[in-house]
Amino acid sequence: MAKIAILGDIHANLDALNVVLADCREQGVEEFLCTGDVVGYNACPHECIEIIRDIGCPVMMGNHDYYVGCEKLNLNDFNPNAAAVVRWTRDQLSEEDLDWLRALPFTRTAKGVTLVHATNDRPALFGYVFDNLQADANFTAQKTPLSFHGHTHCPMIYEKSLQGVFRIDPQDFKLQMGRKYFINVGSVGQPRDGDPRATYVIYDSVAKTVTFRRLPYDIAAAQARIRAAGLPDRLAERLAEGH
16 A cells, blocks of 8 residues: 545546546556545536445545435525535435445544544534634544545645644645644545645655645536536536636
8 A cells, every 4th residue: 555545525526536537547546535525516426426436435424425315304404506406416316326325434544544524523513624723623533643634625734743733735745753634635526725626635655745636627528517417507617716
């Protein structure tokens, strides 16, 4: 085991996922992990589930995976566009797909790292980490030196040392002994940090390095799929904006 790709927030974007997986092959990736939200927002939920299952990728429960899989969930309090996408996604999936979503764990330790969609302290509540205080609460529950997450769609590094908790802009780096890291891997299918390119992370478990990868993909094709499916046009527009 050496190079491990950590994918997050694929969100049914087949065009972005295919580009990311092609890059993984070129980079010599040997294993895959996913921080969740395979479905939601985009137009290819079944295809993306099928691909992720075929590559044997452990996946965490994301909030959109939960919304789609939990058919008893009351959507009345949802934004109307969000509720429409959840209902549409459910209709595209087989019972086998839905069972797979329902069985996803909220957190797990795999290949020496902790995976979670949102936070380690309360993984089932899908809280957000945007600052050092929120990251510090997460670190209290983080049992391994390295943890990967997603949910915000914005790549980011949080580091905890004896000096405190620090937020670091995404960059390639080598892990330091005696420190903990909580790393947001960004989003494959719907980045929100102003850069529309698909994002993922490569962790080299031997060299102890983390590399952020950003890749252009055919955004127009993904937008066309959204519009052809009759999904809200705003979902297509935001792909090009990276917001």
